[in-house]
Amino acid sequence: MKQIFDNATHEDRWQAVETRDNRADGQFVFAVKTTGICCRPxxxxxHPLRKNVLFFDDVAAAVEAGFRPCKRCQPDKQAPEQQRIDRITQACRILETSSEPIVLAELAAQVAMSPFHFHRLFKQVTGLTPHAFQKAVRAKRLREQLTQGEAVTRAVFDAGYQSGSNYYQQADAVLGMTAKQYQQGGERTAIAYVTGTCRLGQFLVAQSQRGICAILLGSDAQALRAELETLFPHSTLTVGDTQFAGQVTQVVSFLEHPAQQFSLPLDIQGTAFQQQVWQALREIPVGQTASYRDIAQRIGKPQAVRAVAGACAANKLAVIIPCHRVVRHDGALSGYRWGVARKRQLLEIEAKQLEE
Ligand SMILES: [Zn+2]
Structure with a gap:
């Protein structure tokens, strides 16, 4: 949201002050000639009278000009919004490094927040509940350890799954197969797929036992099948039956009308970080766009702009995970896994559907 106030004229700045727009905080400060104090927007x-107000790009410039930072809004301190994001980032680090499950109250206490506010803010910033985030972290660890050849029992335990009757079931649900199968390369997972034509060109829809696992777009059915093979190297690929074709119709209808509800189960596999990014993408409303930087901020990792772009490029579910709604900071379309022309077309379709 930073761009809104870049190069803002003084009138825009005054408008932000008048409306107490907290999105402008950190973009500039205003100083009041009669009181000698400078404030966040x-x-x-x-409010002072407009004629007594001066604008500065930052608090340092205002202080240099002889103004004192306001005690109430403390423009010389970190923005409260940033402080909150930092706490959530800290909580994510704790979850990522802890070998034991952490209950909500304990986690909230570690970042000095009430469980209620912490839960709400965590969801808002990361797109996941602390519980779902923890699950994704465990799943990632389990995959890593199994891939490294760790014995199954040991790997499941080390990943942080609690022993008990459903000890293995939990792990199996995460992997979409038994841990043993996963370790052997998952060769026994079956994936059914269907190819066809829609208004976006050729499509391929694939489904595992858990749900829709890939939606790919292109101009050539053979190339799409090859892409599917690369994405799921250990799976058995078969052409879907008529029952699956019925579900594919629903997918195609969604591809052409992204404002619709989509209710088929999805099989979304990715690292904890990718899942976070993809969840944030799914929260961008139809017809709107966000920048890679916006997404990095929303998941509490403002520095991870490039990694966010990487997660967008790794998306296997076209349109369902709307990576086409992510554009460059300056509004340029930038890249799209399935071609920039198709990205433009999708954004146009969405804009039109909102008008209807
Ligand atoms: Zn103030």
Missing amino acids: SCSAR
């Missing part, structure tokens, strides 16, 4: 203090 969102300061809750009573």
Whole structure:
């Protein structure tokens, strides 16, 4: 959202002050000639007269010009929004490094927040509940350890799954197969797929036992099948039966009308980080766009802009995970796994459907 106030004219700045727009915080400060104090745009203090206001790009410039930072909005301190994001980032680190499951109350206490506010903010920032985030972290660890050849029992335990009657079932549900099968390369997982033509060109829809696992777009059915093979090297690929074709109809209808509800089960496999990014993408409303930087901020990893772009490029579920709604910071379309022309077409389709 930073771009809104880049190169903002003083009138835009004054408007942000008048509306106490907290999105402008950190973009500039305003100083009041009569009081000698400088404030964040969102300061809750009573507004000065416009004629007494000066704007500075940052608090340092205002201080240099002889103004004191306001005690109420503390423009010289980190923005409260950033402080909250930092706490969630800290909580993510704790979850990622802890070998034991952590209950909500304990996690909230570690970042000095109430469980209620912590839960809400965590969901808002990462797109996942702390519980779902923890599950994704465990799943990632389990995959890594199995891939490294760790014995199954040991790997399941080390990944943080609690022993008990459903000890293995939990792990199996995460992997979409038994841990043993996973370790052997998952050769026994079966994937059914169907190819066809829709208004976006050729499509391929694939389904595992758990749900739709790939939606690919292109101009050539053979190439799409080859792409599927690369994505699921250990699976047995078969052409879907008529029952699956019925579900594919639903997928195609969604591809052409992304504003519709989509209710088929999905099999979304990825690292904890990718799942976080993909969840954030699914929360961009139809017809709207966000920048890679926006997404990095929303998941509490503002530095991870390039990694966010990487996760977008690794998306296997076209349109369902709307990576086409992510554009460059300056609004340019940038890349798209299935071609920039198709990205433009999708955004146009969505804009049109909103008008209807
Ligand atoms: Zn103030």
